[in-house]
Amino acid sequence: MSVLTVCLNPALDREFYINDFSIDKLHRLTPEMSEMTPGGKAVNVAVDLSYYGINSVVMGFIGGYVGNVVLSELRKKSELITTNFVHIEAETRENIAIIDEKNHALTEINSSGPWVPLEDLQHFIKRYELIAANAEVIVISGSVPLGIPNSVYGELTKIAQKLGKKVFWEARDPIIMESTKISVPYILKPDMRNKKVLLGKELVSQKDYIEAGKELVSMGVKMAVISYEIEYDIIVTSDGVWIISPTVEVEHSHLLGTGDTYMAAMVYKFLKGESLLEMAKFGYAAALAKTKYKAKETPPFKDIEEAFEHFKIERVE
Amino acid sequence: MSVLTVCLNPALDREFYINDFSIDKLHRLTPEMSEMTPGGKAVNVAVDLSYYGINSVVMGFIGGYVGNVVLSELRKKSELITTNFVHIEAETRENIAIIDEKNHALTEINSSGPWVPLEDLQHFIKRYELIAANAEVIVISGSVPLGIPNSVYGELTKIAQKLGKKVFWEARDPIIMESTKISVPYILKPDMRNKKVLLGKELVSQKDYIEAGKELVSMGVKMAVISYEIEYDIIVTSDGVWIISPTVEVEHSHLLGTGDTYMAAMVYKFLKGESLLEMAKFGYAAALAKTKYKAKETPPFKDIEEAFEHFKIERVE
Numbered sequence: 158m159s160v161l162t163v164c165l166n167p168a169l170d171r172e173f174y175i176n177d178f179s180i181d182k183l184h185r186l187t188p189e190m191s192e193m194t195p196g197g198k199a200v201n202v203a204v205d206l207s208y209y210g211i212n213s214v215v216m217g218f219i220g221g222y223v224g225n226v227v228l229s230e231l232r233k234k235s236e237l238i239t240t241n242f243v244h245i246e247a248e249t250r251e252n253i254a255i256i257d258e259k260n261h262a263l264t265e266i267n268s269s270g271p272w273v274p275l276e277d278l279q280h281f282i283k284r285y286e287l288i289a290a291n292a293e294v295i296v297i298s299g300s301v302p303l304g305i306p307n308s309v310y311g312e313l314t315k316i317a318q319k320l321g322k323k324v325f326w327e328a329r330d331p332i333i334m335e336s337t338k339i340s341v342p343y344i345l346k347p348d349m350r351n352k353k354v355l356l357g358k359e360l361v362s363q364k365d366y367i368e369a370g371k372e373l374v375s376m377g378v379k380m381a382v383i384s385y386e387i388e389y390d391i392i393v394t395s396d397g398v399w400i401i402s403p404t405v406e407v408e409h410s411h412l413l414g415t416g417d418t419y420m421a422a423m424v425y426k427f428l429k430g431e432s433l434l435e436m437a438k439f440g441y442a443a444a445l446a447k448t449k450y451k452a453k454e455t456p457p458f459k460d461i462e463e464a465f466e467h468f469k470i471e472r473v474e
Numbered sequence: 475m476s477v478l479t480v481c482l483n484p485a486l487d488r489e490f491y492i493n494d495f496s497i498d499k500l501h502r503l504t505p506e507m508s509e510m511t512p513g514g515k516a517v518n519v520a521v522d523l524s525y526y527g528i529n530s531v532v533m534g535f536i537g538g539y540v541g542n543v544v545l546s547e548l549r550k551k552s553e554l555i556t557t558n559f560v561h562i563e564a565e566t567r568e569n570i571a572i573i574d575e576k577n578h579a580l581t582e583i584n585s586s587g588p589w590v591p592l593e594d595l596q597h598f599i600k601r602y603e604l605i606a607a608n609a610e611v612i613v614i615s616g617s618v619p620l621g622i623p624n625s626v627y628g629e630l631t632k633i634a635q636k637l638g639k640k641v642f643w644e645a646r647d648p649i650i651m652e653s654t655k656i657s658v659p660y661i662l663k664p665d666m667r668n669k670k671v672l673l674g675k676e677l678v679s680q681k682d683y684i685e686a687g688k689e690l691v692s693m694g695v696k697m698a699v700i701s702y703e704i705e706y707d708i709i710v711t712s713d714g715v716w717i718i719s720p721t722v723e724v725e726h727s728h729l730l731g732t733g734d735t736y737m738a739a740m741v742y743k744f745l746k747g748e749s750l751l752e753m754a755k756f757g758y759a760a761a762l763a764k765t766k767y768k769a770k771e772t773p774p775f776k777d778i779e780e781a782f783e784h785f786k787i788e789r790v791e
Contacts, residue, residue, distance in 0.1 A: 178497060
């Protein structure tokens with residue numbers, strides 16, 4: 158038994174560390190100035206889970222030269238990760254990040270990613286049904302490629318629920334809006350890095366965040382984990398509302414991948430049979446522990462335990 | 475019989491067309507905003523030659539994911555190109571060019587390229603001896619990877635000369651300096667895009683360029699083709715000195731690949747049995763014709779013929 162992580166739109170994450178990166182110049186790199194890692198939110202979750210000794214099957218669409226690199230690099234990461242991608246014609250996306258630590262600048266060039274035809278989606282769904290039946294829990298996170306409707310999270314969750322499986326989501330609001338019309342997940346962590354919007358409403362005050370979380374819970378979500386002003390989290394369940402806040406300063410330039418570590422850590426505690434609130438606390442601690450590292454790295458348990466000393470959780474309602 | 479083009483350090487050339495490219499921003503690309511082509515000077519020569527109906531064998535060192543892309547894309551280019559690379563452990567280099575046509579800015583990120591161990595060079599030389607024996611003419615152009623001495627052009631040319639073959643070079647001065655200690659080519663086109671230095675001397679006046687060309691000819695080079703103030707060329711043979719100048723304005727942002735087209739066009743005329751000066755004129759015309767195109771493209775014969783109307787050649791000495 159293992160975790161099924163669904164990464165519909167995986168990516169090759171490429172980081173270039175160039176101090177004084179500037180326009181209209183030629184920059185020569187030495188090998189240690191660049192990194193290439195398999196990416197996409199659910200791929201990152203699978204990698205984190207493998208560090209914690211948990212098997213996963215990663216599903217999604219992959220294609221082209223870039224897709225082959227993602228696949229080979231992902232397989233190298235851990236024997237605990239099994240890949241089961243539908244191979245498509247188009248090229249998998251590549252996300253280039255040019256990190257200038259000297260000037261604290263992050264310049265990004267993200268490719269559009271592939272267009273996935275309907276027949277490939279149908280093929281994917283058939284395979285998904287088979288694999289979901291054997292999964293202990295399902296994580297669906299990250300963007301949806303062109304050609305696939307935003308309601309796909311809802312469709313996949315409906316299938317999972319018929320099989321008696323619990324589903325975790327991390328997604329942007331357009332996906333949440335379309336997919337919750339079909340079914341709702343067990344745990345929902347909205348991805349609001351780009352826009353502070355949830356269920357179509359702009360969130361400004363803490364009250365707005367709490368109300369949006371309550372609305373999700375009233376729709377059937379068991380726990381909403383909502384990031385608030387970057388370093389806080391608002392946790393809403395049918396039992397109440399909590400706010401988690403750090404007691405130390407958080408390094409904002411090290412936030413890359415924290416959301417995925419949060420998700421993986423919650424899944425880890427879910428598999429141990431822990432309560433919703435314990436899952437959220439452990440997820441937060443793991444995300445906080447991750448900010449010690451610049452790159453996308455999984456924090457070891459020791460760091461997570463230490464991180465428990467650096468935040469507080471308060472019941473708000 | 476065909477041309478042997480030696481590209482010791484091939485590359486994957488990647489062009490991103492991003493208007494208003496700026497630091498600390500996220501730029502999203504649509505598919506038509508990026509291009510990926512096999513590169514490295516002698517690879518470009520082979521591609522140009524294939525457009526002119528000439529077979530070539532491309533040799534050099536290739537490795538890793540990037541190497542595989544270069545190889546597949548090169549094979550797609552033309553059936554007239556045969557590849558015979560020594561496969562190495564390290565990753566082939568990638569040259570990223572971010573072209574902002576709106577602001578006339580070219581931002582480049584070039585990776586270091588692989589380190590090639592000595593045993594791979596020995597393996598290469600064995601294969602080179604076999605293939606060179608069947609080649610009609612040999613072109614060696616472009617950079618030398620880490621681990622390979624700059625004298626390699628000289629060593630390869632010495633082998634070619636024993637086989638009775640003529641060799642064309644396009645290279646930077648450190649390679650010319652080290653390699654001419656061993657042997658000199660038939661045609662030498664110094665690559666002075668970075669530094670106006672030839673045989674260790676800085677070139678300033680037109681006279682400096684002519685003297686350097688004469689020195690090369692005195693060393694045994696049959697013709698030196700030296701770029702002067704970007705759009706002029708100084709041609710030196712044992713018969714005299716000529717200067718070629720355009721009679722139209724040259725678009726400087728379209729110079730990418732012109733040197734390689736120049737080389738391919740000279741090789742084309744060499745194979746037709748034309749004189750040195752005819753080779754140089756045709757090379758110049760082809761390079762000028764190429765500047766009609768933004769990307770690395772081979773100009774058709776029609777454009778080259780037209781280009782003959784747009785430059786003049788004068789005997790200086």
